[in-house]
Amino acid sequence: MTAPLADRIRPKTLDDVVGQSHLLGEGKPLRRIIESGKIPNMIFYGSSGVGKTTVARIIAENAHMKLHKLNGTSASISDIKDVIADTNTIDGMNGVLLYLDEIQYLNKKQQQSLLEYIENGQITLIASTTENPYFYVYNAIISRSTVFEFKPVTAEELAPAISRAFRIVADELGVKVKVEKGVVEHIARGCGGDVRKSINTAELCVLSAASAEGEIVIKAETAEVLTQRSNMRYDRDGDSHYDILSALQKSIRGSDENAAIHYAARLIEAGDIISLSRRLLVIAAEDVGLAYPQAIPIVKACVDSAMQLGLPEARIPLANAVILLATAPKSNSAYNAINAALDDVRNRECGDFPRHLQNKHFDGEGAAVKGQHYLYPHDYPNHYVKQQYLPDPIKDRVYYHFGENKTEQAAYAYRRHILEECEKQSKK
16 A cells, blocks of 8 residues: 655655754754754654654654654553663664654553653653643653654745645656646645645645646645645644633633634634633633623523524624623633632631621520621611621631722722711711
């Protein structure tokens, strides 16, 4: 079976690698490490198809090390022991480099089995992961490794590689290939920074295109079909899921309705209206909050409508919610207040409830003060009377600070008014 084009033309030198100039450009850190010939344990973090495996192969060849490749989805401790055994052979005399792809799929025990060997230098480990290594890789492995982040390749960087792919396929097939204007750019934009996908898409375009008068013409429609949805980097259980939700919330918090609706569109296109709806409910309470309290029931109504409608119509009430939240005044005063109160509950000795707030009416013989002595606020002017509500150890704590928006400042003005009236009554 013929290997995909991306594997057949895999780069042999660092200069041939597409993208990653922040790591592999002249004078950049990873390039200098590779050129030194002294290879440390490393973790390559980045999405699929951005050159992690290719760079690991180039490192092994430049350092003249024996390369072993394992995949975390299928590797066992026995496989790892087989790699270790190779360190005592002639092939491994210059060192053994273990490239462990998708290390996040190894369990803790499997990852721990590597520690002794990377600690004493029997093997050099290069692990790759598409997930955040600080969440998915065992801490002891991280502490013994250097993490390098591989970034998605830009459309501008991909375009020359795609054009080259068309030329190579044409030469291999011995045919003339004509690529219509815009095809290369569409593939470059549509493959979401994935070099492997871009190159393989170019090959598929040639293999699926019709031949006319001895010439294969690659039309824009063909490229559109073969690259559809591939620019959607989305995994409901992975980093991209949380990255999109984070970008959505930060855009709404920053009052950028255009960015917010863009990230909402990504979630809608992925069909994940549940995650979008849940995050919008959080944002209404956390970021808009008391500056516009009506946002909470309005967003709830939009979410309920979306759930009843389903896609594609669900996009409409959800868009209303996104734009409402992005353009609404913002306040996180309630969010800060509950966090401060929880911090006290978890970390301070708060004491018992004040006696007059307790739900009991009998005092034992040893009680210093008998009677509940609770003052009923509705019996007083403005439905307010001054009395202690917090426990004694924290009786002067202030958790909530009125936000500087119209709604909360109106509430603050009312609070000042009833306090002033109470003070006047006490002086009479």
